Amino acid sequence: MIRSKALWRKTWLALWRKTWLESRTRFFGALAMMMFVAGWDILDSAHGMSRFDRTPPITFTQYVAYLFQGNLQWVWVASVLLLGLGGLAREDRLGTAQFTLTLPFRRRQWMQVRATLGLLQAAILALVPVLIVPLAARVVGRSYPVWEAFKFSVLLFAAGIIFFFGAVFWSSFLGGEFSAIAATGISALFAFTAQDYLYRGIPSFRFSYFNMNAFLGGYELLDRATGLLGGWPWAGIVKSLCAAGVLFWTSTAIVERRDF
Amino acid sequence: MTRVPLYDNYETVNLAFLKVNPASGVPIYLQLMDRLRHAIESCFLAPGDQLPGIRTLAQQLVVSPNTVVKAYTELDREGIIELRHGAGAFVRDRERHRDRIKDVRAAKNLVKAAVEKMRGRGFTPDEIRRFVDAELDACVEEARVGH
Amino acid sequence: MPASKRPELVIETHGLSKKYRDTFAVRDLDLTVPAGSISAFLGPNGSGKTTTIRMLLGLAHPTAGSGCVLGQAISDDAACIQIRQRIGYVSEDKRLYGYMTVKQALDFVRPLYPNWNRDRERALQERFDLPPGRKCKKLSKGMRTKLALVLALARGADLLIFDEPGEGRDPAGTEQLLEAIVEAASDGATVFFSTHQISEVERIADHVFIMNHGRLVFQNAMEEIRKNYRRIHFSFMGSAPANQMNIDGVESLRAEGHVLSLVANGNLERIAQLGRALGAISVATSNQSACGKCSWEL
DSSP states (O other): OOOOHHHHHHHHHHHHHHHHHHHHHHHHHHHHHHHHHHHHHHHTHHHHHHTOOOSSOOOHHHHHHHHHHTHHHHHHHHHHHHHTOOSHHHHHHHTOHHHHHTSSOOHHHHHHHHHHHHHHHHHHHHHHHHHHHHHHHHHTTOOOOHHHHHHHHHHHHHHHHHHHHHHHHHHTTOOSTTHHHHHHHHHHHHHHHHHHHHHHHOTTSOGGGTOHHHHHHTTTTBOTTTOOBOSOOHHHHHHHHHHHHHHHHHHHHHHHHOOO | OOOOOOOOOOSOOOOGGGOOOTTSSSOHHHHHHHHHHHHHHTTSSOTTOBOOOHHHHHHHHTOOHHHHHHHHHHHHHHTSEEEETTTEEEEOOHHHHHHHHHHHHHHHHHHHHHHHHHHHTTOOHHHHHHHHHHHHHHHHHHHHHHO | OOOOSOTTEEEEEEEEEEEETTEEEEEEEOOEEETTOEEEEEOOTTSSHHHHHHHHTTSSOOSEEEEEETTEETTOHHHHHHHHTTEEEEOSSOOOOTTSBHHHHHHHHGGGOTTOOHHHHHHHHHHHTOOTTSBGGGOOHHHHHHHHHHHHHTTOOSEEEEESTTTTOOHHHHHHHHHHHHHHHHTTOEEEEEESOHHHHHHHOSEEEEEETTEEEEEEEHHHHHHHEEEEEEEESSSOOHHHHOOTTEEEEEEETTEEEEEEESOHHHHHHHHHHTTEEEEEEEOOSHHHHHHTTO
């Protein structure tokens, strides 16, 4: 392709600019949500912890681990689903796809920028607890190691991007405003239920590799006593990334073949 | 793909007299030629005057530039105007080229008379055209064979 | 796919087809659009015009056949970009990103086209009087069309494709649109616009292409149509003898009771004679509305 460097740079910049403008509101909304949930749960920890009735009483670290496996996980998944919305099928419904697709880009370039920006935004969202949790802990007179929060964040990100690309996949042909979220939600629910059933049905087989819920929260590696993560679930991370890759590749193929 | 070099005009001319009627059955370029011929013959446009640029005229009349090009080209062929490459279209000096205009008009009248006569005899336009083509081909053949 | 061997054609298709399930939206289309001309693409709604344009632009994939735009095959995805850098397109919907303002939309599109003409952009902006700070979702349909025109015409494109540009416009708006098209053509661009408003076509089109039921049913130069086509109306005593009137030179005919109407391309005298011989009590010829003659009843 004969193109000057400057033009090449300008066109990519334009793509990024447009994708950013489109996702801006959703990103900031998700950011606010993450910050709120993380902050509130920590600030309210005294009350939260008091609900646990057991001996020995739950430690702060254990409680935070519980949060990561609960609220924080769900708000993270919700945020990431939100980020995965949009795309060309949506534009088709809105009527602007014909304009966008007659600009001098390839369809896969659009997809690549959307995916990359989405991942960057997801990374930022995943790092919110790293910032908020230790700070909020300090406010209520507790302490929580930043490194630990970071480990959880990395896990959230690596495991959670499969939801992002799930939303990207569904939104590659569903143009409704929230259809992609609904579809991803339903398919995720289906996946969880199916694996849960299988897990219970065949207890000898270790399905926890596929158990997203547990995986996301690092269930396997959690040291019950201290509430700290013992290591990195490399196998799970690789599988998650592979699945995300497959979803992205499929989404691009769908978008390229579609008629607008 | 090359772009066609077009002439440009620097003055604004009142072109209302050139208004054409797209709804009539007459091709627009012929209407335009009529109006321009009339303007030149009635001295509205004097010899040596520059005609409006193709672009300007097309935009003013809101007709295709190709139509204007065709009209100008035909008028140039008739000897009424002169297309100077890069400079524009100019009304020919009638004194110098009066003979040419006369000749063109005479030739046209000849053709008109002949065609009318043949049609009077019942020949269709296609047949007449074939006669003319055959005659012209013969001329070309003659010239080639060599005189 | 080999690129077009004839560079004087900006659009060239061979057997282009688009099939949905059992019906053909476009069937066996052989289109040739010469460079530097203004071409009109006529046809009733649903005749396949928009589908054709979408295929030419790479928005939809043909089910059969091939096409070349500006010398590049439309099936070649990578080449599509090179085509699009030299094309301006105004869709029927003319919708733009709601969240962008007019100024943002222009700023977004401008750097993508190396031939962008800043002076033309400013002139058009002034003429159309577009408010730069207004969000696109708040623009009226007329303003949307104007913005779409600015975005397409300031590109310095070699080929401009308009799909129903005059949709729902007042006469003054139509005039502005035609002026803009003529201006672009004066710059050397080829214009290809689809419409069902015949009045737009007559004035500025050099070539006419008519589609019906997915097929190209008619194509000719505008001047030829104007010169040669006539509509003739016959009134008969009894019912009109449609079968006997279909002779050489008759493009199409329609019989309703006593009245026979036909569109003729030449051979006018014989047709009139035949009509009288078959008992026509009145003959009326009209050469009004050249294109109306052709697109009607095709």
